Amino acid sequence: MMRLPNLNALRMFDAAARHLNFGRAAEELHLTQGAVAQQVRRLEADLGHKLFHRHARGLTLTDTGRSYHAPVSQALTLVRDATDKLSPAVQRVILSVPPSFASKWLVPRLPEFEATHPDIELRVVAEESLTDFKRDGIGIAIRQGRKPQERGLNSALLSLVDLVAVGRPDMALTLGKTPDLADLAQYTLIQDGHRHWDLLLRHEGLSATGRVLQFNQTALAMDAAINGQGIALVPRIFLGSQPLEVLWQAPRLGDQGFYVLWPSAKGRAKAVVDWLLRQ
Template identity: 45%
Template structure:
């Protein structure tokens, strides 16, 4: 059996795949631990071998040509298969890094990591809790959950998770009185403000007598559980506390918000079965009906 002489060198294909994925010869060079000139030379040799340009050279980087884009998709799949085959051969667990907001981590994800690990022993899920915007390539992150207006970014997809806010309080704070509260009754309690709460929308002109400010929804929820004030939070984060009676919904109607939680990932990751598995699991954590894993 002979090897086809039309098959390009692996180094050239590797340089092309990295540059196509990163959109930059310089970024590809950093990833491959070579010089930018070496990446450019490998790509140029590959273009000469194929007989057509793979990239459009631009001042701020490179962009795949039309034929280059089609070739890139096939080459990327080929490298994915090689990585998968190697991982299988070495029986190595696939490492997947997820960046989520601190509140989502504390209230949704961390308590259910053991169940996920038991159900997916082949995946090593690593969690970063942060509100900072993610550079997927530079930060080594595979998926992210963020509180934002709908993200619009080239090469990314964003799946809506949830947005609805409700107003909750501990029964130790509001007592056994009649619910729901009206605006005047609500204004008498300390109001917990995590930056997302929109108290003006529900107070109907009533002045705020006391407000406690904090920078995380998780802190507002913990303060509400301790009876320190009334919180306006996403329903998903307090669902268990509502079911157990630790918190009560004190306003009948939810509050609309311009900010929503989204699952964000690079578009190219949509072909990665392991990442899709983790993404679907994260969606179950954000859903109204909680799955076991």
């Protein structure tokens, strides 16, 4: 009989299969990308089967990996549910948020939450992908985009996406007068995976004449701006105490916003939703 695989290896395989990306799986599990990739390779060696096709920009499941993932995911859910019954889930709330939202908005506010809600164990999962609330045990999610229309989900607007161009204070001195979009297009622009610079320039019939630095996360774009590498376009609510100066206000993007989503606000989950919406 084949020896049963290591439970942690199965958790890493499950996360990688859901995200189809070792980096995002590592973010969810609070591990390094290398650790996740190594465990998956070891699992493949133990099973004697290749589970993923590796590509330059991510992963795809092999036929074997796809058929193996479904029962593994179900088994992990059963283990999670059984464990939750030993420690009532009402005292624990899992909050799923985009990584940049977590680092720039949520984390600075967590001490205040912990001080006012010592009876709630708030677990934060940083991920961009859509959430399966039941399968993943998620109680609340925050997502950036248009107003959600999913049936069976409650939603509330936390904040509209109020985009501002930001740079170091010395960049403001360089620009001098209040700039317009055409002025900014002459400098190095820093954009994240939402590609808002591209969208705004195309809408105005302009093109960037300087360099465009591309990052997949808003937090990385902000860090590059702090380091003086150019001008980033970011949600105003991420600024907080960051050493960045607002250089330009972008036009409003309709109903694009940060929305709080939850299937059922009972017990501790309701307290977390209420706290989020008061911020």
